[in-house]
Amino acid sequence: MIKYFFSHFFNKKTRIIILIVLLLVSILSVVISSPQTSTHEMALNANSYNLEYHGRMLIIIRYILMFTISLILMDHDAPFIKPLIAYFKRGRVSCCKLIFYFLIISWLIVVIYSIMIVIPFIVTRYYQFDWEYFIEFLKLLPDYYIMSLLLLIFLRENRKGISFLLLIILIIISFIQEDSENLAISYLIPLSSSKIFNYKLGYYFLAIYLFFLIYLYFYVFLNENF
Amino acid sequence: MKLIELKNASKYYLDKTFNLTINKHELLLITGTNGSGKTTLIKLILAFIKPDRGQIIYCRNLKFNYLPEKTHLPDFHNAYDYLFQISKLKKVDLNLKLLVDLNIPLYKKIAHLSKGNYQRVAIASTLIGESDLIILDEPLSGLDTKTTNTLKRIIKQLKEEGKSIIISTHNPKAFEKLATYHLKL
Numbered sequence: 001m002i003k004y005f006f007s008h009f010f011n012k013k014t015r016i017i018i019l020i021v022l023l024l025v026s027i028l029s030v031v032i033s034s035p036q037t038s039t040h041e042m043a044l045n046a047n048s049y050n051l052e053y054h055g056r057m058l059i060i061i062r063y064i065l066m067f068t069i070s071l072i073l074m075d076h077d078a079p080f081i082k083p084l085i086a087y088f089k090r091g092r093v094s095c096c097k098l099i100f101y102f103l104i105i106s107w108l109i110v111v112i113y114s115i116m117i118v119i120p121f122i123v124t125r126y127y128q129f130d131w132e133y134f135i136e137f138l139k140l141l142p143d144y145y146i147m148s149l150l151l152l153i154f155l156r157e158n159r160k161g162i163s164f165l166l167l168i169i170l171i172i173i174s175f176i177q178e179d180s181e182n183l184a185i186s187y188l189i190p191l192s193s194s195k196i197f198n199y200k201l202g203y204y205f206l207a208i209y210l211f212f213l214i215y216l217y218f219y220v221f222l223n224e225n226f
Numbered sequence: 227m228k229l230i231e232l233k234n235a236s237k238y239y240l241d242k243t244f245n246l247t248i249n250k251h252e253l254l255l256i257t258g259t260n261g262s263g264k265t266t267l268i269k270l271i272l273a274f275i276k277p278d279r280g281q282i283i284y285c286r287n288l289k290f291n292y293l294p295e296k297t298h299l300p301d302f303h304n305a306y307d308y309l310f311q312i313s314k315l316k317k318v319d320l321n322l323k324l325l326v327d328l329n330i331p332l333y334k335k336i337a338h339l340s341k342g343n344y345q346r347v348a349i350a351s352t353l354i355g356e357s358d359l360i361i362l363d364e365p366l367s368g369l370d371t372k373t374t375n376t377l378k379r380i381i382k383q384l385k386e387e388g389k390s391i392i393i394s395t396h397n398p399k400a401f402e403k404l405a406t407y408h409l410k411l
Contacts, residue, residue, distance in 0.1 A: 004315050
């Protein structure tokens with residue numbers, strides 16, 4: 001069934017969105033990684049150039065991915081699912097749909113991160129792969145899963161505007177969390193920018209939060225009217 | 227043998243209650259004016275919506291082959307690939323006779339199909355699979371007279387094979403002779 005979802009999902013619109021996003025990330029990666037400096041200068045200060053490149057790219061990729069996911073998930077409540085529910089029942093369809101979107105989002109993240117690594121490796125002399133930067137990137141992943149689960153729960157075919165509304169809300173929340181020491185908003189939506197992750201228990205809270213959203217997704221899908 | 231029984235089932239927005247028994251090997255024809263509750267009845271049967279009053283009793287966990295009023299097929303596949311995928315998904319062999327009977331342009335991309343051909347592919351995809359009940363909502367939408375006759379023949383054959391079928395249509399004449407019951411809403 002995941003294959004079937006794939007064939008419906010990869011329509012012209014989605015292909016164009018993904019292509020544009022990949023092109024955009026590639027161009028940004030080239031522009032940001034190649035400052036107008038001599039190669040010797042870059043080789044001498046490799047660490048600071050690496051740091052600068054990763055810092056800038058992580059911020060850009062974070063918002064590009066959020067935007068892309070909101071566009072991709074906009075069509076998740078497509079009407080083609082109804083005959084599947086009639087034949088296979090809600091439980092199986094909801095499960096396959098969740099796995100499908102997690103796979104697509106994971107694939108997109110891997111491809112974009114690969115571009116972010118490969119391009120500076122080709123166009124610059126200073127680039128070095130560093131696990132620390134990779135771990136920084138991994139910390140962003142729960143944001144995308146939280147966002148996609150919220151979209152799966154709240155976004156419906158006749159209310160597609162929610163997709164952009166949620167995107168804006170999450171961006172505002174991430175800004176607030178970056179500057180504020182108050183944890184109250186982090187309990188509502190624990191994004192990676194939250195100070196909650198300064199505490200070890202923050203990660204447990206995140207895991208429980210994700211399980212809760214998955215439970216809520218199944219509850220809504222199994223009980224809603226089509 | 228009873229498949230589904232609706233006992234005083236109703237929705238708050240509809241001033242009707244449904245008392246209906248759907249048996250095996252029967253063809254139920256549903257007709258009615260716009261807003262008379264045809265789609266609501268089908269949604270109740272499919273358990274897409276729950277009744278606000280009354281109850282719906284299923285003899286067991288039923289499988290439905292359902293053709294919605296508005297169909298959505300993947301654009302960039304050709305008809306054969308799509309139907310083959312459906313048959314794989316439902317774990318049955320692709321019924322080539324059905325494809326020939328419906329005269330589907332198999333190697334044309336779905337995005338390039340006319341409305342009638344699109345509907346034929348949708349009907350074929352619905353009839354693939356071993357289900358307990360086939361539900362067709364406005365199956366004649368966009369079909370020409372020749373294909374309407376072919377569909378009548380296919381449905382007659384399905385009925386003779388012992389399948390249970392529900393058809394909701396604005397054109398009852400096409401299926402009146404085949405129907406076991408005609409429900410006018």
